[in-house]
Amino acid sequence: MTRKRRRLYFVLAGMAILGVAAALVLTSFQDSLVFFRSPSDLAEKPIPVGRNFRLGGLVEDGSVEKDGVIYQFRVTDLVETVPVTFKGLLPDLFREGQGVVAEGHFNDKGVFIASNVLAKHDENYMPPEVAESLKKAGQWMPEAKN
């Protein structure tokens, strides 16, 4: 075996070990690497009242109620839904059917008290006319669950 060959094998073996190590670390930290929890995650693993976390999902159609600066809406992942109240300014992209990530905690009535709401947008980009004609043709795909 030449020295070059040996160095090549060393590098390849090193990279393979590193890859496995990284994969192990990332899988074991899976829970802390997610940015938000979906309503289904919460149904599976409930979070205690008062503990702060981020809730993510779509703003359910027809659920937004506004009373001054207090907003009430439901966040859904199309399986489970969570009622949310928020007092403050919402980002421009906030609307029904839109993805949101809310930071806050549950109160004892099971309502999520959001201290901050971020809008999440999807990976589709198109001119308004195209969006309009897709909607007309019934080809509109609402934001996928994410």
Place this chain on the structure above:
Amino acid sequence: MAIDLHKYANPKRFLAITGAIYPWSVGVTVILLAVGLYMSLFVAPPDYQQGDTVRIMYVHVPAAWMGLSIYTMMAISSAIGLIWKHPVADLTAKAAAPIGACFTFLALVTGSLWGQPMWGTYWVWDARLTSMLILLFLYLGYMALWESFDDQGKAAKATSILALVGVINIPIIKFSVDWWNTLHQPASVATMSGPKIHSSILIPLLVMGLAYMSFFVMVLIIRVKAEILQRRLRILRMSELKEH
């Protein structure tokens, strides 16, 4: 002595080839950047959700692409330098690092400026944003490591190992939006099911991508040439010292 000659021949050939490419890269960069910016700012339509804010994408997305691909290129160069002791490979990786760091920084800054109006925040610690910030630190660490050695051979070896270890971050950045839920949306262009961007927005984006790539080639040629000349100068000085 045969090995020394071989080592010398390569940078020479490299300079000859890149010297011929360089004027073309300047021309292509200028044209593509002009066409790309014009298309992005004036021709491309606003997005149905984001309106004109979407134009930040034309600067942001290609910068992120370059940040990732330059690092990957550095890792490959480093592996070649480490295994086959190719002197130009080490110098290419060294020369590429500051360019990659600039693109990564540009992607982070423009992303932050885009995040404020769209998401409602300049920064969050989600997997995509955090792994991209780590990429910037890897670039900076790599550059600092080069400077911390007097012996160029040792520096090349140490930095090559850092570049190779750090390359593990590249797939993490790319797939962070698929593996974990993030505030950042999933990939729009390089997806299994094809681009999710309307062609009127995609084409200017790709032109900007090519413009950035050509810019990179142009600056890389200048920087590698400077590195090769610097190395020659060092060798000349050393041999002068020996003669006297």
